[in-house]
Amino acid sequence: MTAEELKAAYELGRRDFSRSHLAQTNFHKALLTDINLSYAYLSRANLTRANLERAFLNGAVLYAANLHYAKLCKASLIKVDLEKANLDNAILNHANLSGANLKNANLERAHLVWANLRSANLTDANLEGADLSSAKFCQTIMPDGSIRNDDC
Template structure:
């Protein structure tokens, strides 16, 4: 399905696009709030300045995707693959990214209050990101770059830190 077809169907009220192949799609400045993209194929897609707040992208493949200024507030990315993703100044506030592969580059991204439990981030970059109040329980951050990340009130429980150490917060 191409971008025009997606936007046409969304405009008439369709919201379920689960398991649809959108590889290498280019979308900019569109509103797809609350769309269902469960298990969708979005590899190589450009989603710049799009609004996918409260969207369901669980089990979606977003490998090598470009996300510049995109809004994913409250979205569900559980078990999604974002390895190789390039995200700058995107909003993932309060999003569910549990069990996701985030081995990409996330610069200036807002992950505040997001569920990042059990994420895998082998050599990924979270540079200058806001992780205030984020849940990093069971996250594997070994080899990741957290340069200038804001971690105030982030939750660490059995979290593998970039240097390979385990961090557990006391209750």
């Protein structure tokens, strides 16, 4: 499926694109609120400035994807693979990232207010300037390898 095909189906009211293969697809500035991309393959996809508020991305593969300035408020990202993804300035307020793989991810200046980071792996992630106010930590692997259990 191409980005154009997905956007056309989305505009016609379709929301379930789970298990879609969308590697290296360009969704720059796409409006995809409430979309279901669970278990989709989005490796190296360009989601710069995309609006994915309330999206379902559970188990999706976004390895090395570009989510620069993406809006992911209230998104469900349970067990998502965001290894080496660029999430700088992304808005992830109230997002559920429990069990997420964020190894080597760039979360510089990302907004993670009230985000659920339980069991997330942030090994070697860049959190410089990130807003983690009221984020939930339990068995969370921090960038330095330490385990944070504030909310267990």
